[in-house]
Amino acid sequence: DTAVSQTPKYLVTQMGNDKSIKCEQNLGHDTMYWYKQDSKKFLKIMFSYNNKELIINETVPNRFSPKSPDKAHLNLHINSLELGDSAVYFCASSHLSGRVDEQFFGPGTRLTVL
Amino acid sequence: QQPVQSPQAVILREGEDAVINCSSSKALYSVHWYRQKHGEAPVFLMILLKGGEQKGHDKISASFNEKKQQSSLYLTASQLSYSGTYFCGTLLYNNNDMRFGAGTRLTVKP
Numbered sequence: 001d002t003a004v005s006q007t008p009k010y011l012v013t014q015m016g017n018d019k020s021i022k023c024e025q026n027l028g029h030d031t032m033y034w035y036k037q038d039s040k041k042f043l044k045i046m047f048s049y050n051n052k053e054l055i056i057n058e059t060v061p062n063r064f065s066p067k068s069p070d071k072a073h074l075n076l077h078i079n080s081l082e083l084g085d086s087a088v089y090f091c092a093s094s095h096l097s098g099r100v101d102e103q104f105f106g107p108g109t110r111l112t113v114l
Numbered sequence: 115q116q117p118v119q120s121p122q123a124v125i126l127r128e129g130e131d132a133v134i135n136c137s138s139s140k141a142l143y144s145v146h147w148y149r150q151k152h153g154e155a156p157v158f159l160m161i162l163l164k165g166g167e168q169k170g171h172d173k174i175s176a177s178f179n180e181k182k183q184q185s186s187l188y189l190t191a192s193q194l195s196y197s198g199t200y201f202c203g204t205l206l207y208n209n210n211d212m213r214f215g216a217g218t219r220l221t222v223k224p
Binding site for chain 2: 040041042043044045048055057090099100101102103104105106107108
């Protein structure tokens with residue numbers, strides 16, 4: 001069983017469209033994350049979320065919004081896609097806050113905006 | 115707040131050793147090390163919490179200096195499977211968000 005899964009694996013879309021990426025973890029973890037990895041492999045946190053608190057990285061445009069229907073899922077919605085949004089997006093989870101726990105990463109979603 | 119990693123890239127022959135450094139301008143709560151192979155997700159290696167701590171498994175180990183501002187990852191007798199990009203992730207005392215270094219690309223050749 002895959003611990004952290006993401007769909008879709010690849011996403012190609014036009015500028016201006018709205019898209020979503022889904023993430024599910026079956027580890028029973030309390031905290032989930034979204035990361036963006038750009039073409040230079042720089043890995044940057046976008047959001048961290050547990051059932052009590054959403055923490056948003058201040059540099060993330062408000063076109064990006066996480067939505068969590070339950071503890072095991074954290075989806076990423078992106079409105080009005082731009083060329084600069086092209087990247088690999090990783091979902092991750094950890095048992096507690098992630099301060100002392102390892103994070104388990106999903107396989108990634110490669111988003112290409114044309 | 116992003117840690118500084120060095121070197122950016124290193125090429126080794128099988129059996130050689132490498133050291134990857136991760137530095138912060140502020141004292142850190144913890145340092146996490148991850149390895150990412152091409153086209154795959156980052157995979158956790160280890161976490162260090164205490165100043166002066168050293169830990170490791172197999173031939174990959176890491177240290178955290180006393181001031182908790184620098185960590186080093188040591189790869190000894192490297193194997194082909196060690197190839198990949200190594201990231202350090204750091205957490206400050208007043209923040210729960212992990213900040214990753216720019217990565218060190220390690221290539222091990224036969």
